[in-house]
Amino acid sequence: MKPKAFRYHRPADKADALRMLAEEDEDARPLAGGQSLVPLMNLRFAAPSALIDLNACADLATITVADGVLEIGAMVRQREAELSPVVIEACPLVAEALALNGHPATRHRGTVGGTIAHADPVAELSGVAVALDAEIVIERQGGRRTVPAADFFLDALTTVVEPGEMVTAVRFPVLAPGTVTAFVETGMRGHGLAVAGIAAALRIAGGRIDWVRLAAIGVSPVPVRLAALEEALTGRALGEVESAIAGVADPLGDADLLDNLEGSSAYRRELVPTLVARAVRVAVDKMGVAA
């Protein structure tokens, strides 16, 4: 198999990359890990005129924590973020989600910025970004904007990133002490692509859920924040979790639901409360370890 020919550029740093992106035509694409773009090129579903290979840009591959924000550079490998003690300490949900993303060999190449920018409906990290109100940093030559995750994803494989722009970092909140997290998903195979998954983070005070954030991947073309379930669970005792979830008639609200070979929209609608209950249980079970 052979992709269509393209111009190849290998910038040495971010500034160089943004300049090349500005100089190239509208069909040029940044190349991060290539784990989603290259399959599309091999199948000729994508035929970029030029690739701007970001793999030599060390300044896009940093992980920092400052002022309550964990900032992960776009070119940080998924496997590196998954195993990073800094990430695990600041926002363990990121590491937990990445451990379910693809396979070791794809995570070695695949990047944090790449999975966010590709916007696959079943990308685990996109769910974490929406659950935790992460911010996506988007840059062009001479310009930079920061977009809340809730506004970043427009449709399957479609984001607010414009030609000439690229994702340069993702900013996750550092979770408060005592926060417990879980990412649970289900799929056709144990370690395969998810049909649907839930990102969950919560805190317990006095035996009750004090704070909770939930988002679903795989049920809709974009990640869905589960605000009605968050509201229903807040203030509930741990023994009331299942009944609180069952009490929400329509947790997905007016979200468009996916309906495909992996599962019908009815199946996905049923999965959400089941997976949320499981995610809360998995997260709460970690309190013994965290305490």
Place this chain on the structure above:
Amino acid sequence: MTGDKIDISVTVNGRRYRRAVEPRRLLADFLRYDLRLTGTHVGCAHGVCGACTVSIDGRTARSCLTFAVQVDGAELETVEGLAPDAELSAIQAAFHRNHALQCGFCTPGFLMAARQLLAETLTPTEEEVRTALSGNLCRCTGYVNIVRAVMSAAEDLRANREASHV
């Protein structure tokens, strides 16, 4: 322009190669057609099957999802590097002993993935083996004997930590 070739220099299994490649040349095709290292197999060419798994700078990667121009200066290992002296490595021997292959097409990828796991830990659980191999598809074995072989190789390597060929 687009078809122009780019000079690259790459080390594969300890040997240095210099070649000029078109940017669209996939690493898998570079290894097979330009270097004639045909041990790396191409099953699906879009990242699903794992047969083309190689090691780039010490980490497994799918060679069908990497362009050859991207490995300029890198150190690669392919399945041919596992047994340079024609003596099977511990993992290969365990695959042989446990009947972990039938047609053998997927085997190079499984060997490279198993090698990555056993470079990280020599005491994997069966579940960890299954997770580590989850990106590789085999249509013959049903995986049971592959998992058994990797567990057996781990045991052999624990027993003989100075084994030279992991």
